[in-house]
Amino acid sequence: MLFHVRMDVHIPTDLDPDVRAEIVAREKGYSQDLQRSGKWPHIWRIVGEYSNFSIFDVTDNDELHEILSGLPLFPYMDIAVTPLATHPSDIAAG
Amino acid sequence: MLFHVRMDVHIPTDLDPDVRAEIVAREKGYSQDLQRSGKWPHIWRIVGEYSNFSIFDVTDNDELHEILSGLPLFPYMDIAVTPLATHPSDIAAG
C-alpha cells in the first residue's frame, strides 16, 4: 500500500556539528536499509530545500508510523503523509 | 530530469455530462500516451480527492509546460510543479 510523504528538516543552526553529523549519518543508513527492503521505493530531493518527497510501500498505517517516528531526524522534521490509491489512468494498474 | 506535479481537478457540477465524459476520455488517452513514452513514469490518485500526484521525466522546463498546458483537463485544473534533484541517500543514485 503506497503513501506519499513530504519531509521538511529544520535542524537548529546552533546544534553541535558532531551531533548533527552523527544524526545525519544514522538517518542515511536508516533510509538506505528501508530502500533495500522495498519499503521506501522512492526518495527525491526538493530543489533548493532541505526537504524530500518520498513514496513508502507498507503493510498498514501502523507500520508507516513506526518507520517515520523511528527516523533519527524525526524530532527535527515536519512530516505530511498522504495515502495513495491506484489511478484509473495508470497503465501499470491494469 | 524529474518533476513532481500535483493536479487538482475542479469540473463545474453543471457541465454537460457528455462534454465532461468526452474531456475525461481524452485526458486518459493523453496521459497513457505519455506514460508509454516514458515521460510520465508515475501517477497516483490522492485518496478521497479528484487529484493526483505525478512524476514527469522531461528534457527541460519548456517540454514540461507544453505537456501540462496541453492536458484536456488543463482549464479545469490547479497544477503545482516542484523540481526534483537526486537525493544523497538514494541507493539508486549510484
Added chain:
Amino acid sequence: MLFHVRMDVHIPTDLDPDVRAEIVAREKGYSQDLQRSGKWPHIWRIVGEYSNFSIFDVTDNDELHEILSGLPLFPYMDIAVTPLATHPSDIAAG
C-alpha cells in the same frame, strides 16, 4: 485500518430542490449501509457547519478511495483524509 476523514459539503444554493433532496437521500442510504457493514464506524456533525468528521475502517487505501469517490455528494464535497495509527497511550490497544 483506520482513517480520519473530514467532509465539507458545498451544494450550490441554486440547485433544483428536488435534485438536491434526491442526492441527500441517496447519500444517507449509502452512508448507513457502510455504517452497518462496519466500514464507517463513526460519523459526527461539526456544530454549525454542513460538515462531518468520520472514522473509516477499511482494508486498504484503494477501498477507502472507492468508498469516498462513490459518495452521492462527492462532486459537492471537499474531503481531507488522515491515516491513523494506534496511539501508545490507548488503553484499548492492549
Added chain:
Amino acid sequence: MLFHVRMDVHIPTDLDPDVRAEIVAREKGYSQDLQRSGKWPHIWRIVGEYSNFSIFDVTDNDELHEILSGLPLFPYMDIAVTPLATHPSDIAAG
C-alpha cells in the same frame, strides 16, 4: 456531550531527556485514567506526526477545559477543539 480535539506536541529538542521522559510518563497515566473513566473514549495517533485526534465525552465546556489545561504536556501543545453534534445519518443515533 462529544468534542473532537486535535493535539500537536512540540517539545523543544534541547529539553533535558529526564524531564521529558517524566512529563511523557505522567501524560500517559493522566490520559489512561480519563480513558478508563469514559471521558476520553478515543485517541488515535496521526501517522508521521507527534499528534493525535481524540474524542472527549464530558458534561460541559468547563469540564473539557479543566481536563485539557491539566494535561502534563499542555504547555508544549497546540490544541484545537471542535464541538460535535449527532449526525442525522448516524445509525447509532436512534
Added chain:
Amino acid sequence: MLFHVRMDVHIPTDLDPDVRAEIVAREKGYSQDLQRSGKWPHIWRIVGEYSNFSIFDVTDNDELHEILSGLPLFPYMDIAVTPLATHPSDIAAG
C-alpha cells in the same frame, strides 16, 4: 453553556431582491425570538463586513447545531463555533 460564533454572510449578488428581502426578514425574526428566550444573549456587527460575532447560551452541542442550521441564512453563511469556559480572572465567576 456558552459558545462564541462568527457568522459571515455571502448572498449571491444576483439573487432575486424579493427573495433576499424575505430571507433577511425571517432571519431577523428568528434571531430576535432566540434573543428573547435568552439563548442568544449577544450579537454584534463586525464593522465593514456582512458578519457578526454572537454568544449563544445553550444546553448542549446538539441544541446549538439545531439553532444554527435552522437559520434562514444558513445556506449563505460560513459559521465558526468556539466553545467557551469560565475565565479564572472573570469577576462575575464567583
Added chain:
Amino acid sequence: MLFHVRMDVHIPTDLDPDVRAEIVAREKGYSQDLQRSGKWPHIWRIVGEYSNFSIFDVTDNDELHEILSGLPLFPYMDIAVTPLATHPSDIAAG
C-alpha cells in the same frame, strides 16, 4: 464603544516559574480592575487554549491601545482587535 479582542498567550516554557507567577498575578489584578470599572465587560476562556475572547467598552481607539499595551502579559501575547457596531437585529439596540 465596543471592541472584540482575542488574546493568545505564549509564555516561553523555560521562563523562571516565579517570574511567570508574578506576571500572571499582576495580569489578573489588572484585568479585574478594568472589569470593575466597566471597561472590560466580558472575558471568556477559549476551551483547550491559553487564550481568551474579550469585549472592551472604551471611549476611543487610543484608550483601548493604552489598556492593551499595558497588560502585564502584553510582551507574551498575540492580540487581534475587531471594532463592533450595533447589529440591526439586536433587541437591546432599539
Added chain:
Amino acid sequence: MLFHVRMDVHIPTDLDPDVRAEIVAREKGYSQDLQRSGKWPHIWRIVGEYSNFSIFDVTDNDELHEILSGLPLFPYMDIAVTPLATHPSDIAAG
C-alpha cells in the same frame, strides 16, 4: 478617531456594463462627498489591483459601519478594518 480600511473590489465579469458603470459612478460621488466632509481623509489605489487603502476619521464604530455598508460597491467588496491609535513617535502627536 482614525481607522485604516482596505477594500478589494470583485465585480463579476458578466455584470451588465451599464449597471456596472452606474454603480461605479455612484461610488465615486459617494466617496468624494465623504472626502469633502473630512470623514474620508485619504484614499490610495493599490498598484496592480482593483483595491484601495483608505483612512477614515469618524466619531465611532457605528458611524464607520454606516458609511462602509452604504458604499454602492459594498455588495462586491471585501473590506478589512483596522483601528488606529496615535503612534508614540508621531511628531504630529504633540
Added chain:
Amino acid sequence: MLFHVRMDVHIPTDLDPDVRAEIVAREKGYSQDLQRSGKWPHIWRIVGEYSNFSIFDVTDNDELHEILSGLPLFPYMDIAVTPLATHPSDIAAG
C-alpha cells in the same frame, strides 16, 4: 525603477471562445508593444500554470498601475506587485 509582478489568469471556462480569443490576442499585442518600448523587459511563463512572472521598468507607481490596469486580461487576473531595489551583491550594479 524595477518592479516584480506575478499575474495569474482565471478566464471562466464558459466564456465565449471568440471573445476569449480576441482578448488574448489583444493582450499579446499590448504586452509586446510594452516589451519593445523597454517598459516590460522580462516575461516568463510559470511552468504548469496560466501565470507569469514579469519585470517592469517604469518611471513611477502611477505609470505601473496605468499599464497593469490597462491589460486586456486585467478583469480576469490576480496581480501581485513587489518593488525591487538594487541588490548589494549585484555585479551589474556598479
Added chain:
Amino acid sequence: MLFHVRMDVHIPTDLDPDVRAEIVAREKGYSQDLQRSGKWPHIWRIVGEYSNFSIFDVTDNDELHEILSGLPLFPYMDIAVTPLATHPSDIAAG
C-alpha cells in the same frame, strides 16, 4: 512617490532591557528625522499590536529600501511594502 508600509516588531522577551531601550530610542529619533524631512508623512499605531502602518514619500524604490533597512529595529521587524498610485476618486488628485 507613495508607499504603504506595515511594520511588525518582534523583540525577543529576553533581550537585555538596556539594549532594548537604546534601540527603541534610536528608532524614535530615526523616525522623527524622516518625518520632519517629509519622507515619512504618516505613522499610525495598530491598536493592540506592536505594529504600525506608515506612508512613505520617496524618490524611488532604492531610497525606500535604504530607509527601511536602516531602521534600528530592522533586524527585529517583519515589513511589508505596497506601492500606491493615485486613486481616480481622490479629490486631492486634481
Added chain:
Amino acid sequence: MLFHVRMDVHIPTDLDPDVRAEIVAREKGYSQDLQRSGKWPHIWRIVGEYSNFSIFDVTDNDELHEILSGLPLFPYMDIAVTPLATHPSDIAAG
C-alpha cells in the same frame, strides 16, 4: 534553462557579529562568481525585506540544487524555486 528563486534570510539576532560578517562576505563572493559565470543572471533586493528574487540559468535541476544548497547562507534561508518556460508573448523568444 531558467528558474525563478525567492530567498528569505533569517539570521538569528544573537549570532556573533564576526561570524555573521564572515558568512555574509562569503555569500557575496559566492554569488558574484556565479553571476560572472552566467548561471545567476539576475538578483534583485525585495524592498523592505532581507530577501531577494533571482533568476538562475542552469543545465538541470541537480545543478540548481547544488548551487543553492552550497550558499553560505543556506542554513539561514527559506528558498522557493519555480521553474520557468518561454512565454508565448515574449518578443525575445521568437
